Amino acid sequence: MLNRTTIAAIATPPGRGGVGVIRLSGPQSYAIAEALTQQSLPEARFAGFRKFYDASNEIMDEGLVICFPNPHSFTGEDVVELQGHGGPVIQNALLARLLELGAIAAKAGEFSMRAFENGKMDLVQAEAIADLIDATSQAAARSAVRSLQGAFSSKVNTVLEKLIHLRLHVEAAIDFPEEEIDFLADGKILGLLDEVASSVHAVQQSARQGQLLREGLQVVIAGKPNAGKSSLLNALAGVERAIVTDIAGTTRDVLHEKISLNGLPITLTDTAGLRETGDIVEKEGIRRAIKEIEQADLLLLVYDLSQGEDPLQLAQAYFADHIEPKRLMLIGNKCDLTGSTAEITDLNGFRHIRVSAKQETGVQALIDAITAHAGFQPEEDTFIARTRHLDAMKRTQRYLAEAREQLVVYHAGELVAESLRLAQNALGEITGDFSADDLLGKIFGSFCIGK
Numbered sequence: 001m002l003n004r005t006t007i008a009a010i011a012t013p014p015g016r017g018g019v020g021v022i023r024l025s026g027p028q029s030y031a032i033a034e035a036l037t038q039q040s041l042p043e044a045r046f047a048g049f050r051k052f053y054d055a056s057n058e059i060m061d062e063g064l065v066i067c068f069p070n071p072h073s074f075t076g077e078d079v080v081e082l083q084g085h086g087g088p089v090i091q092n093a094l095l096a097r098l099l100e101l102g103a104i105a106a107k108a109g110e111f112s113m114r115a116f117e118n119g120k121m122d123l124v125q126a127e128a129i130a131d132l133i134d135a136t137s138q139a140a141a142r143s144a145v146r147s148l149q150g151a152f153s154s155k156v157n158t159v160l161e162k163l164i165h166l167r168l169h170v171e172a173a174i175d176f177p178e179e180e181i182d183f184l185a186d187g188k189i190l191g192l193l194d195e196v197a198s199s200v201h202a203v204q205q206s207a208r209q210g211q212l213l214r215e216g217l218q219v220v221i222a223g224k225p226n227a228g229k230s231s232l233l234n235a236l237a238g239v240e241r242a243i244v245t246d247i248a249g250t251t252r253d254v255l256h257e258k259i260s261l262n263g264l265p266i267t268l269t270d271t272a273g274l275r276e277t278g279d280i281v282e283k284e285g286i287r288r289a290i291k292e293i294e295q296a297d298l299l300l301l302v303y304d305l306s307q308g309e310d311p312l313q314l315a316q317a318y319f320a321d322h323i324e325p326k327r328l329m330l331i332g333n334k335c336d337l338t339g340s341t342a343e344i345t346d347l348n349g350f351r352h353i354r355v356s357a358k359q360e361t362g363v364q365a366l367i368d369a370i371t372a373h374a375g376f377q378p379e380e381d382t383f384i385a386r387t388r389h390l391d392a393m394k395r396t397q398r399y400l401a402e403a404r405e406q407l408v409v410y411h412a413g414e415l416v417a418e419s420l421r422l423a424q425n426a427l428g429e430i431t432g433d434f435s436a437d438d439l440l441g442k443i444f445g446s447f448c449i450g451k
Helices: 030-036 088-100 110-117 122-133 140-148 151-175 190-214 227-237 280-296 309-321 364-374 385-411 415-429 435-447
Strands: 006-008 020-025 049-053 059-068 081-085 217-223 257-261 266-271 298-304 328-333 344-347 350-356
Touching: 006 088, 006 110, 006 364, 020 030, 020 088, 020 415, 030 059, 030 081, 030 088, 030 151, 049 298, 059 151, 081 088, 088 151, 110 122, 122 140, 122 415, 140 151, 140 190, 151 190, 151 280, 151 350, 151 415, 190 385, 217 280, 217 309, 227 257, 227 266, 227 298, 227 328, 227 364, 266 364, 298 309, 298 350, 309 328, 328 364
Parallel strands: 217 266, 217 298, 298 328, 328 350
Antiparallel strands: 006 020, 020 081, 049 059, 059 081, 257 266, 344 350
C-alpha cells in the first residue's frame, strides 16, 4: 500500500437529499474522524451513530459513521464514510471541517486511482465504475457490471498469457541457435502466433459491442423541408418531441433526443430542412444542420415519396461529401400517400427504406436496419469497452501482423521478438499492466469527485 496523505470528498450528487455521504481515505482517516466526532469510532464495518462538531465544539450535524480498515476497503487504505444529512450547505461545511482537521480535497477519480494503485482493481475495472454510473440503458449497466467483476480483464489476461508464452518460445529459439531443431521454421511458433492473433480478434469483436453500448450511435435525420423528418424523430423516440406542421421550415434549430433502439443507445438529431432561403434564422438552422451531418455516425436522408424525387440526386445535391453506404441510409417517407408498402430494398448499394412516419408503418423495420447497420448484436456476456481499448487491440493486431511477416518472409527472430514485445505492451495498456502516467491521469480525471 502506498504511503499518502488523507483525502476527503462528498460522494453523493449535489443537491438536497435525505442522506449525504462524505468519504475519507488515507492514513489519517481514523484520527480525523475521531476529531470530528470527539468520540471513538465504531467497530470496523459496523455503523455507529455520532455527532459531528465544528472548531467551536458546536454540533454541526449528526449521522452514521462506518470504518473500513486497510487493506479491506475500496481504496486499500483506511476509509471512513460519514453519512449525514443531504443538504448542500451542511455537506460543504462538514467537508470544510475535515480539511481543517488535516485532510485534503480529493481530485476527480482519486479514490478509484488509489484503488488501482493499491491493487484493488485493474484499469478496466476502474473505468467500469464510471461506466456503470453513466450507463444510459439496462444493457449498458449490465455490461459495466460484468467489466467491473473482471469479465473483460479475464479475456485480456488470457490472451496476454498466450502472448507471453509465445514470446518465451521465440526468445528460446534466439538464445539457443546451436540446437539441431530450427524452432523458427518448424511451424510451431507460426501456429502459436496465429492462435494469439485469432484470440485478439475475438476479444476485439466483443469489445466493439461493448463500445457501442457505452458510446452509442450518433444518428442525424436530414432532408428537404416538410419531408417528415420531425415526424420520423417522434416515431422513433415514441414521444412527441418535435413540432410537426404542414408549414415548410418549422424546424429552425437542431433537436437532440437520447433514446434506445433494440438496446442500442442512440443520440437522434432532427435538423432544419435543407434549402435555399433568405431567412436569417433559417440560414443559421441550416448551417447547424450541416455541422451535425458532418459529425454523424449514421445519416438518414428523409424524402417525400409523393413528390417523385430521386433520393440519390438529393444526397448528391445536399451532402455530396458524405455519400457512402456505411454512413447514409435513404428513407422514403409518406408511403401511405403513394399506396406503396413499407419495405427495405437496395438502391445502388445504399439501404433504401420506405416508411410512413405519421402512421408509424415500417418504423420497426427501420429500427432493426439501424442497429444492424451499426453491427450491434449484444450477447449475454457482453462487457463494456472504450475507444482506447479498441485502439490498443488494433495496435496489438498490427504488431502481430508485423511479427508474422518477419517470421514467414524474413525469418528474423530478433525482429519477431521485438514486434511481440510491442504487441504485449499495447495489449497490457488495457488493464494497466503497461501504461504511461499521462494516460492514467486522463482516465481517472474523467471520474466524478468522490469516486
